[in-house]
Amino acid sequence: MSLTLDQVQRIAHLARIEVSEAEALTTQGHLNGIFQLIEQMQAVDTAGVEPMAHAQDLSQRLRDDAVSEPDRRAAYQAVAPEIEAGLFLVPKVIE
């Protein structure tokens, strides 16, 4: 398998990372080298093998639906790039 430049640009868009044409070319080379390594997996017959998502096959713990954390909104917003009146500011989304 080998990725085309268009595919590299498409993945980069999916990941929301701007990639210039020059970067796309270098990235294409690197990714294809990495996928060559990954391709070794395809030769393995894994029919009937249960996928392993996690090191411990446990179900997720549940807790009571109760407030457990204090209100630290101001501290958490103090590290934001841009806030106003307790809201995170982003470029206008709705015209």
Next chain:
Amino acid sequence: MINAGLKELSQALAAKKISSVELSSLFLDRIERLNPDLNAFVTVNREKSLKSAAEADARLAAGTAGALTGIPIAQKDIFCAEGWTTTCGSKMLANFVAPYDATVIEKLHGQAGMVSLGKTNMDEFAMGSSNETSHFGPVKNPWDRTRVPGGSSGGSAAAVAARLAPIATGTDTGGSIRQPAALCNLTGLKPTYGVVSRYGMIAYASSLDQGGPMAQSAEDCALLLNAMAGFDPRDSTSLERPAEDYARDLDKPLAGLRIGLPREFFAAGCDAGVMDAVQAAIRAYEKLGATVVDISLPNSHLSVPAYYVIAPAEASSNLSRYDGVRYGYRAPEYGNLDDMYMKTRAQGFGAEVKRRILIGAYVLSHGYYDAYYLQAQRIRRLIANDFVEAFKSCDVIVGPTSPSTAFRLGEKSADPVQMYLSDIYTIAVNLAGLPGMSVPCGFADGLPVGLQLIGNYFDEARLLGVAHRYQVATDWHRRLPGGID
């Protein structure tokens, strides 16, 4: 004092032979003198450190101190520490002052009363095996300053190796504690997945990430793990297990111990000098009463390919949070919202992080999920099953930690695949979720070699005992790099 272990430091503090402020100042002075060249720390704050040292001294005076109170420690810059800049080695978080403490930080400082000497350099978002992907520049290996310290916990490794700190924390997703420990002549332990809380530990690949100690000896690792480990309701994958004393088996004799040697770890692919030191360590274990068992991990050669699907897939999801909205870097100029995301992430992430995000986005995308992601998860199961089978005939598994000693700065940075292969012996352990250690076992051409010890699930105490008995009989772990006094 700079070569003292935790027990000795604890006794000196308790006997008032030295105060925590004096001890912390000793290490802060060393950092000031030696760090400009080594680049092991990215953040040092003498005032903050000495303030907590004074608090520790007050606890020592009041008789409310614990075993580790007042002992300085270096924290990998992946752990959020309130009021400390927490960068994770990235431009994305270069100005991020954490508003809360990771559980590990709360346990080590808030509860145990240890003193933070600062935050150590690391590969960006823990993605790397050489510390060269850090936004803050590479770390130099104290054993040879033209060489890498390993990664991703390279700053922690160099800091302890050069005695800028008595001990440090690290994290290990594919070998990031064990490989730098091997390359810098340290003892490092990656615990069983779920033993150390991941709360506040910046996520790379959540099903693999695990924090652990990096120290001068197995005994120190045990003492630090006692303070780091434990159930944490804030981490959904933290394991609810009773607290245990990880130092309980340190003095247990090795007679009857069955050491499994995986054929695949002793085949081609490992440097001769590394293999010689590993073989000598195995003979030393036999002298100590252990017996050697031939075992096989037939799917271990698939661990690197499977890892480079699973870890990037999880990373692409985890790192989607860096969007320039709630915290971290935001591009100075942009058009609409999408453009802000694209430019922020293009400018804020380095090349290796972008590569892994792109791989992850691809293997999770429509049409490729089954062929890559599910196939990798199935292979993960095969790899884990190999260990289950192997542990039927042995108690610990032994082999090299890394196929080579420390390589030169720049030697592998142009070729990602070559860099990835530095972790061929460590990655399978993360995929299975087992505990693993690296222990100094000799030198090849003057550079340290690490012996990897792999245990069954929750066998940390046994592993630490197996390492400690070896360290009582040998002095490799006491050897120091030149020019650090």
